[in-house]
Amino acid sequence: MAERSLAVVILAAGQGTRMKSSLPKVLHRIGGRSLIAHVLDTAAGLHPDRVVAVVRHERERVSGAILDHAPDTVIVDQDAVPGTGRAVEQALEALPADFDGSVVVLSGDVPLIDSATLDRLVRGHLEGARAMTLLSAIFENPTGLGRILRDGSGSVTGIVEEKDADEAQRRITEINGGIYVFARRALEQALSQIGTDNAQGEKYLTDAATRILAAGGAVEAVATDDPWLIAGVNDRAQLSDAGRELNRRIVRAHQRAGVTIQDPATTWIDADVAIEADAEILSGTFLHGATSIAAGAKIGPDTTLTDCEVGEGAEIRRSEATLAVIAPRATVGPFSYIRPGTELGEAGKIGAFVETKNAKIGDGSKVPHLSYVGDATIGVDTNIGAGTIFANYDGVRKHQVVVGDAVRIGSKNVLIAPVTIEDGVYTAAGTVVRKNVPSGALALNVAPQRNIEGWVAENRPGTNTAHAAEKSGDK
Secondary structure (H helix, E strand, O other), rough: OOOOOOOEEEOOOOOOOHOOOOOOHOEEEOOOOEHHHHHHHHHHHOOOOOOEEEEEEOOOHHHHHHHHHOOOOOOOOOOOOOHHHHHHHHHHHHOOOOOOOOOEEEEOOOOOOOOOOHHHHHHHHHHHOOOOOEEEOOOOOOOOOOOEEHHHHHEEEEOHHHHHHHHHHOOOOOEEEEEEEEHHHHHHHHHHOOOOOOOOOOEEEEEOHHHHHHHOOOOEEEEEEOHHHOOOOHHHHHHHHHHHHHHHHHHHHHHHOOEEEEEHHHEOOOOOOOOOOEEEEEEEEEOOOOOOOOOEEEEEOOOOEEEEEOOOOOOEOOOEEEEOOEOOOOOOOOOEEOOOOOOOOOOOEEEEEOOOEEEEOOOOOOEOOOEEEEEEEOOOOEEOOOOOEEOOOOOOEEOOOOEEOOEOOOOOEEEEEEEEEEEOOEEOOOOEEOEEEOOOOEOOOOOOOOOOOOOOHHOOOOOOHHHHHHHHOOO
């Protein structure tokens, strides 16, 4: 096999009008990444010498997103000459003059093509000493797609776009997948001979096939039995279809790696999520970003995690968390709202209807229910009573509350920051903690209860309450 030297060209210049969106088509997202990011990652999997992206529409936004994701990508601006052939021609000009290898051409709106398929395509291209190899597929309904032309012996004789096809050619079911491998020199020579005399007035890359064949080069179309690999995204319906198929593949891969996923139809997992074997994902769960879930963890049902780290054996149910760390054997939920900066220690608990933010909660500590914990550090083996509020904001700045080890905060407390509650403290129910509490103390500020006899009759005469009080007094 010839020496493998590769460049990848990604076509991302189109406007994508059918998306009907202010966002450029290639920046729409599936599986937690933009369409173009999926293609860039696939290209990187080939370990090419260079990646070139051709842009035009919304140039700054598209090129910025490309460089944020893959900083070494070379950006090329397509000029006013329309067509994929012209885009590739300009991309070739960005390659070193002495680069004499193979050029892989991909589309920025075809997100499900994978590196393994491309690697096989490149190997076949090199082993067959071809000038052009393309990926094709058999479609029962090929309407709108370019067709592969073959002679009686099955050899490729060209590619025809549907708008330029005659009736017999439109009945062909082998379609062009729009993914190519070229020998650079053969491609350059072919592109120099291609014009725009066609139904769309564009310089077609597909016309390179007939030019290469005329020059004596070998051309082959390799059919895939997986049409999703070449599926382009042109509108919101196709975006949804591609996203659903990508998710199906991601879910299936995790299942085969030992993850229990109760209901794949209601489980959505982004491409960058990591899940260890023997984790369990229940129905209605969404795992986004760089979330990682350790072995034995149980997530769901009805849970959304974004960029979270979940430890071994932890459980999170009916809750939402973002940029949080949940340690091994900790529990969260139901109905918890875990905001960025939350760190729950080993065997800790964040219970029902609790909101946390920038809170470090120590090993074995619990916030069981109906509380807000923000900008706080809580030690180990501490319990925060029901209805407790960490009052951290003075209207201008956020302040810290520090709670020590083995503290027992009573129900319906308000801890007004900045304040420190040292180790081994109790606070009474209903306490407002405004100043530091020393170790071993009981904090309370409950005023003596007063009962004002006859207040209802005097101040609320004629009400149901007054009638009830009157009846009670008559007994």
